[in-house]
Amino acid sequence: MNKHTIVALMQDRPGALNRAVSLFRRRGYNIESLAVGHTETEGISRMTLVVESADVEQVVKQLYRLVEVLKVSDVTSDPTVEREMVLVKIHAPADKRAEVVAVGEIFGAKIVDVGATTMVLEMTGTPSKVENFVDVIKPFGVKEMMRTGRIAMVRGARGHGAQSYDAAENGHLAEPLAALN
Amino acid sequence: MSEQRTGAQIMCEALIRDGVEVMFGYPGGAIMPFYYAMWEYRDQLRHVLVRHEQGGGHAAEGYARATGKLGVCIGTSGPGATNLVTAIADAMMDSTPMLAITGQVSSAVLGKDAFQETDITGITMPITKHNYLVKRVEDIAYVIKEAIHLATTGRPGPVLVDITKDAMQAKIVPNWNLKLHLPGYKPTTHGNSRQIREAIGLLSNAKKPLVMAGNGVQMSGGVAELRELAERTGIPVITTLHGIGAFPEDHPLSIGMPGMHGWVHVNRAIQECDVLLNIGGRFDDRVTGKASTFAPNAKIIHVDIDPSEIGKNVKVTVPIVGDARNVMQALLDELPAREELAALHGNASDWLEHIRDMQDKHQHKQQYLNRPDTSNLMPHDVYAALTRNLNARGPYRVVTDVGQHQMWAAQLIDWQHPRTHITSGGAGTMGFSVPAALGVAIAYPDETVWAICGDGGFQMMNQEMATIIQEGITNVKICVINNGYLGMVRQWQELFEQKRYSGTPLSGPNFAKLAEAYGWKGLTIERAEDVEAAIAEAYATDGPVLIDFRVEREVNVYPMVPQGVSIGEMIMETPNPA
Structure with missing residues (x-):
């Protein structure tokens, strides 16, 4: 498989x-x-x-x-660009914060929330890099974690564009028929 | 200015605009607004009240398969809708154009476990070509138009439209100026010209070529093209279960049915052939046997309108995606002149002679019709008499059910005409024949419609005999091949499970008396010498007739390919106990 x-x-x-x-x-x-x-x-x-x-x-x-x-x-x-995003809430009392920030910086993670004893980090990267980040951050004590699914885009000119599909042609049902009456 | 219409009136008008003339249905709470509106349109839109929604679904299938037109069935929400499920699955497997309309609870209570609420679009998602939940009156006209388009074009199939009660009751001024927008639905109808030329190249140089005609030939209306193709190339023609009728069996190039209960010479020919042109068949496992051993010497050309069928079960050398009739026409247009095909004709004629030799050596159809030496009534006696009468007595359609009687019918009747053999193939739905015969009889009131079934299948759906009476239908005749067993399962138990007849002995009421209770004529036949007279009486009777043929109980269908082995390994008779 x-x-x-x-x-x-x-x-x-x-x-x-x-x-x-x-x-x-x-x-x-x-x-x-x-x-x-x-x-x-x-x-x-x-x-x-x-x-x-x-x-x-x-x-x-x-x-x-x-x-x-x-x-x-x-x-x-x-050849594709693949990305995944993770939000992770970790146990981070005041004395641990500097350490968390340092680890985050290595992975290009952003700190998006700071509470009394917690921090929420946002990190985006290739699926393997996200995996790596999660491994490193885990020892701090993960309280909650959420990962998006992977998105992929083919590199270069050969693509998978949706422009060739006319917006007006899509899903007649999305366009209320009542408007046409 | 146009007047306002209710959603239900719009449903009726949308169906009429798309040429629907008859619907098989059953009313109930959520669909009542549609029935209220139907009353106004009853002169244009005939409604047939069936006795069970599944019967309505099969009747719509019978109508569709016999005519090539859309079959329409109706049920209410909840159990009405779920009762349609088996017929929808059957239509999906056999690519039958069908529109199923179901009522749904009002949008305000949708998803709240309202009375008779079932998520029918969720249930039927994998067994429909497409389905819709319609909650707004504004969408009804468009959705019905799109649904009918999807059901009847490309590879046909069932489409379900589930409409909430409030959408049927709401009023608008309908907009009939509708243009279909289906950017993701563009069936390929014409074969790629390079592939067509490659196919011609393979066929021209073939030494042992075969044409295999599947369901697509008749569905595309390509019967004349198939005949021309066979005659101009001299290539022998195989007809699969759903290919029956696509090529007359009395034609010198017709060699018969392949597969699990196909003829020995046909299966051997497949195993020996060097080029196999499959037109509109999907290499079902009942045709191929163990797929990895199927036609090991052949380059396969596969013509199918559905690209996902190509390469699914067997490896294909030349895939041609397109409508069977168009592709055959393209092949004919590209076909070299007869002189240039001299080598092919020479090869094909030697090859046909070889196939006929195998046919003589192994049991030929006639040998099966020659009854064994017993005083008991044999199933063969019924088929011999039927085949004598069918082609002699004017236009007919035969609907079969599922099991031994179905295979005997496919093997033993002399099939000559398109759309005369209607059966449940892919799904193998017992109970199909009686309601499907109802649908066929409504489409062709001037032809004799025979339903052949076993005593098992008959007891699943015989309530539609009442519908046949109520509709004043006189041209349906039922043959029950009654052996007191679920015969095909019993045959497997006998051959592969040490005669452990678990759950297969089957009793029933007196079928002739049951028929009489329904207002039919009922006959019971127990002796071979009475068969002919019974069939004559069925023909002479101006009304529906049931004949209960009480046949020898333990007769097997041969030849047979056991499941999971190569089609070259056929069993010809019951092995003697060692």
């Missing part, structure tokens, strides 16, 4: 995400990471999904069968 990073563009309609992830569930593939958000074109979402799967080509073809799916790429072996 190999890990695959799949990027898909899809219309922003109710149920679209559910349909897409169901194709993985049906085969018993576990989704390791999932991130979905708006793109440069209104009405179109971009999904980055990391999955361990033996037969990802078949799933990619089946993703295309979904009416809302516009474009799917398995970017696993492409």
